[in-house]
Amino acid sequence: MRYIGKSQPIFDAREKVTGEMIYADDLFFPNMLHGKILTSPVAHAKIKHIDTMQAEKLPGVRAILTYKDAPDVLYNRNMQWINDLKPATERVLDKVVRYVGDRVAAVAADTAEIAQKAISLIKVEYEELPAIFDPEAALKEDAYSIYTGGNLIKELNKACGNVDQAFDESYHVTQNTVSTSMIHHGAIEPHICIAHASREGEICIWEPQRAPFRTQIMLGKIFKTPYSKIHVHGTSMGGSFGSKEGLMIEAIAVLLAQKTGRYVKIRYDRNESMISTFTRHAMKLYGKIGVNGQGKITALDVKAIINSGPYCGDTTNIQGSMCSKMFKLYKIPHMRFVGQSVYTNTQLGGAMRGYGSPAIFYALELLVNKTAKELNMDPVAFRMNNLVAPYGIDPINQLSLGNARIKDCLQKGSELFNWEEKRARQSSIETERYAYGYGVATAVHGNGVAPEPDITVVSLALNEDGSMLLRTGISDHGAGTYTVLKQIAADILDMPMEHIALIHTDTYSGLYDRGAGSSRNTWVGGAAVAEIAKRMKNSMTLIAAEALQVSSEEIVLEDEVFKIKDNKAKIDKKGVACYAYQEKRAKIIETLSYDSPRNAGSYGAHFAGVQVDKLTGEVKVEEYVAVCDVGKAINPMLLEGQIEGAILMGLGMALFEGLQLDEKGVPKNAGFKKYRMPKASDMPKIMIHFVEAYEEGGPFGAKSIGEAAIIPVTPAIVNAVNDALGTELTEVPLLSDKILKAIYK
């Protein structure tokens, strides 16, 4: 049956729409306790004294943890494999707290209400230490050092050509400085974890988790337990966007479970999910572009200061990732990236949809627009003159960029948006109150982690009735991965999707995967499923040939059955399975450890039209066009859905999202009442178009979209606002007071 290119609702839509889907919070184990974590109200302090006496006396309290009860093990919360050597400065519970929201103590009680009450009865005496919130200040030589050895976690330098000389020889040089904010992932399902510690020494976790095999690594390290005794059961994810990964509440839940011998559920409330997990990194970027007399960019220099908060987590990886992307969009002979990841006492920065790319392309695309403006060139034409072409070469690793269709995206987008006509009549529609502006941005994101080992494991087993069991380590964030994987397998095996069962990620009964991040799901997971399905088809073909007593070359899979070409004889999948069982005394099962051979680029060109109210400073994004280089649209409806979600998320980043801290490092706008996320009324008129051009290495030539789709959004909108007002706003979010200040400065 044909499924590729066909819109299908998410395969578990019925469960979800009836409320019958089970998420972690819907699990109630026998005799289960509820955990609560006390978090730090101060940004940096030594714990002088913790008094838990009052809390212990509260009826229904079953266990209390302080740093004295936690293993004294330093870890990095985002280890990607066992020998990951990223800086490790975090403990499950520590004598020192390093940001507002850091873990201090924990309670398990009969109800969440009692646990909450007990938390409020724990008295902590803090000896405050100097706290530092500005990463640039933290880098100064005389700055207070959060750990010995300074606040610089890692500096990264990558360059091609001779950048300084190229700037000297440039016809024109443009510079800018931009900054981005700490952004909450905003998955509607908050962080939650249920833990159990069995008498056999097993640690069991149930949680929405995009990388269960990574959770195993950190828990193994902390509890000195073999992976064979750590079972992480991934539950349905109520959204992730990067947030459902890394060790946050798991070790606490495990400790409470060990102490009580009971199941313990910890659910963060919305404020805790915002403050005590991690956010998109706040960054500051300095950019510089040099051009020659023909409007060609000859030199690019970007320096990024990345605020990690007090723990490294994924920061250094994100620094590396954004760096590598920068070299893949424009064909520029001389380029340099310098990144500095820095410890501060703010909340933590970590992986969020785009993994550093939204920041680097925010900087770059504002800079490119500014350059075009200074040169009096149309920003679309200027980009067209400088973008990479398909199969260009990445100047850093000398590898092919693959089928990079960014120019097609830009061309198509400008047509769909009516870019030229709109710009021609722009000034005529401006009124005293409303200004209108148009913005464009281009960007690229990766597919997987190659050339790093990019491993996923799949297996496919044939049942005797002809149905199949597919196992994959890939996790579904909720955006449709499992649906797409089923479509791929069903298409190749010529069978109904409903006849393929798929096991949810699980370290106990499932197979290994490196983690559902880095836009790996379709590119790596999908390619692995395509490969295993082809192998299964091949094995079945051999058996069908034997059963029909012909050579396998004579067999075709058609109308769901194996047929002899030009002959009436046929055998269905059930027949193949039964023949194998009966005659060959064997089950047909295929298993594959797949390593993705290359890392393609998913490009995109986005266009935004905004209306700015000069009286209130409010921005309304009115129209939006996104053209995405997807390789192949396996499921156009799901693809559109992801892109639409990304547009709204990027719109939030541009216009109003970001945690704001007071001078003591306390977030002023935690919780959904004060932290504004995009609503239905923020949605512009959206038009989406796919450029479909086969990409070698992806399933059916398809590549990723989840992350790529958000990257051009923020710069496209900010470019549109600047176009409307003739301003040079560069600090997101563009809150209305910032806009008014820029208009009436």
Add this chain to the structure above:
Amino acid sequence: MKSIMMKINGDQYTLEIQDNWTLLYVLRDVLHLTGTKYGCGTGDCGACKVLINGIAKNSCTLLAKNLENHEITTIEGLSQRDKLHPVQEAFIEAGAIQCGFCTPGMVITAVALLDQNPYPTENEIVVALENNLCRCTGYKKIIDAIRLASKKRDRR
């Protein structure tokens, strides 16, 4: 503890509740009607929406003790075993569901809207969704779904 009566999804319940229990707590933790979701607990995301006497309300900010003799419909009460509510069908068809965590609240909101206003304009749909957050879909297909449900109603 106090004893109150409530009708939930057509069934009459007598419940022993504490004064500070929210309706969401009663639904999820006491009755294990877990289709209604917790997203914020502060009345700002709509994941916990239920129908109370036909009106969509956030159950996380309502005290159960004040709901004596109220009629409550949760997401579980909208479908039958063999038949989904037309709004639910429309959500599936329009691709309005991704992670599904906002979905019960969205469906409840849509049902309340269409019961009051069977042929809403796009703007009326947007206004009705003002208190429902979805981080996955960007709302477009949710709005499409509600339009579709309205259209289907026409055909029935």
